[in-house]
Amino acid sequence: MDLPELPMPIDVDFDVEFADALARYETYNKHHYRPNTYLHKWWGRRCGSTFRLILKGLVEDEAARPYYAPGGLAGKVILDPMMGGGTTLHEAIRLGASVIGVDVDPIPVVQARATLTHRPPAALRAGFDALYHGLVEAAGDLFQTHCPTCDEPAPLWYALYGWRRVCGCGEVLAVDSLTLRHEPDGTTLRWCPVCGQLRNGGDHTCDPGGVRLIEKGTSHCSNCGEAYRDPAGTPYHARYTMLAVAAHCSIHGLFHKSPDWRDRAALRRADDRRPALPLAREQFRVIPGDKSIQLAHRGIDNYLDLFSSRQLIVLSEVIGQLPSEDAMIRMNLALLVSTSLEFNSMLCGYKGVNKRRAGAVRHTFAHHGYAFPHTALENNPLYPRRASGTLQKLFESRIARARRWAARPLERVLEDGPSRFAAIEGETDGGREVATAAELAGGSHRFMLIQGSSVALPVETGSVDAVVTDPPYFDSIQYSDLSGFFRVWLRQFLPEAADWNYDQSVAAVNSERDSENGHYVALMTGIFRECRRALRPGSGRLIFTFHHWQPRAWAALTAALYNAGFAMVNRYVVHAEHPMSVHISNMRALTHDAILVLAAARPESPERPLPPAHHDSHHFTESCATFLGWVLAQPGLTTGEIEAHWQAYLAPGTAA
DSSP, X not given: OOOOSSOOGGGTOOOHHHHHHHHHHHTTSHHHHSGGGOXXXXXXXXXXXXXXXXXXXXXXXXXXXXXXXXXXXXXXXXEETTOTTOHHHHHHHHTTXXXXXXXXXXXXXXXXXXXXXXXXXXXXXHHHXXXXXXXXXXXXXXXXXXXXXXXXEXXXXXXXXXXXXXXXXXXXXXXXXXXXEEOTTSOXXXXXXXXXXXXXXXXXXXXXXXXXXXXTTOOBOTTTOOBOBOOTXXXXXXXXXXXXXXXXXXXXXXXXXXXXXXXXXXXHHHHHHGGGSXXXXXXXXXXXXXXXXXXXXXXXXXXXXXXXXXXXXXXXXXXXXXXXXXXXXXXXXXXXXXXXXXXXXXXXEEOOOSGGGTTOEEOTTTTSSOXXXXXXXXXXXXXXXXXXXXXXXXXXXXXXXXXXXXXXXEEEEOOSSXXXXXXXXXXXXXXXXXXXXXXXXXXXXXXXXXXXXXXXXXXXXXXXXXXXXXXXXXXXXXXXXXXXXXXXXXXXXXXXXXXXXXXXXXXXXXXXXXXXXXXXXXXXXXXXXXXXXXXXXXXXXXXXXXXXXXXXXXXXXXXXXXXXXXXXXXXXXXXXXXXXXXXXXXXXXXXXXXEEEEESOOOOOOOOOOOOOTTOHHHHHHHHHHHHHHHHTSTTOOHHHHHHHHHHHTOTTOOO
């Protein structure tokens, strides 16, 4: 294959073995490796180490090209037209580049602005402390329980709920398992199926006022034979009944107990306050999409119904108590509270049965979609310990630790002996925001953020050195739809920070319910054409990662690139997903990404590759990436012919 004019290092070389070695560590817990990019929840993030290597492949100075060498891109402009979690922006600005980040969804834009803009750690801490103590004063009394041994008060850690079901016999509560927890002393804490009381072995006297429990999977009543159903007309948050509370006693340590009259009274106080909260339901209406339609199927039409009364009271207080003196500190704290909702809704489940995982929260989007637990976990966001999903823990990990890392980024060092991290001296993860693309030229550590479509960008033709991105995953993860769960709250916290009512139809993702590729192809074609216009002639590169099982996904991507006039320069395949990630565990999922390096050229046609082995993630991804390059090199193809090529190439039974 002919290389374009002015070849770049990545055109001919990319250390796949090294990238794989780093990624196999990072995919297990990505947020530990790049904490400053994880202030807020986003989906489908790729490994920061992989993108650092990609960007190092654009460094012209050979001395600055090694992975652990600082910088190398000063004076360059890097564009990410679909920035999502912001990986490209953070990695490029660390290397000294100036960056442009674009997304139609406001959350990526607001998150990038907050994390790339410097604020003194002490000021962020002071702002958080004031907010936290104000929330505790306003709502802390609702999250109090008492030790079952000494009756001393203790802050509630979390409460567990059973799902209310109805049959001809009356009401039962469904739970994931009657086993709550295996204790360190070897005993097991279980719920009594007759009365719902917690017991730790031995006989007990059933509570005459208790309720019968069933385990998940029980569809019909064994007494009357009727199918269990939801209580008619009940809001989602009220479809659960409290079955247990957990807390730490200063004297007796961790305890789990059945709720007593005081625990139920605290719930009633919160429920009584709920109707008067200054939260307009119209502002929280669910607009059904490919993922949120799961809510509609459950009769849920409002995001407010996904939260307990106690959780809503805290959120209502946040709106009035966020600091107003410094807009950037307010933005950081608003994003922190927003991302905490993933651990603080009645969609959270309990995965703490194992004694080593006591209190572990199965968060709302563990499976990249909505799930409806039988045993719901009501977390206490104000819990004073740094426990899973609490504001205290999230501040430490998402802001305090993240800003320490941003001031002195660390990278894992691969060598024999104990694992260690080394600082990349001279690098920082942050910069100065500018309003126009002209202010980026020739500079370093500057960033420009745009909320909107990338089909028309306010940049000069030929002014961008490289486009590095991770495009939407065609039809699987509906980013904009899922982010509505957070957007409705951020609109309350930060009303002036973004356009919260943007048009979701301009998002470049294909509906799961749409058998056609037209929407995706049209939008991606427009974006890629604009990228080609913006790239420097000769040296400009479009580089992105992609994988998919479906031929129509590859065909849609290929058609968009073909229509925009791009040709493949090279392709590499790297490890991208940990096989035990919750959203792909035990599924037929690809765990590799293709890195596609493209340029505005028409090289000679390479040899047509053999079909892939469908059972092998690496070989399948590599074969598809190679075939994409072959298709791009064929002259005079229509979109229909491109689709036909892919259907034939990936047809069952065609594997090599």
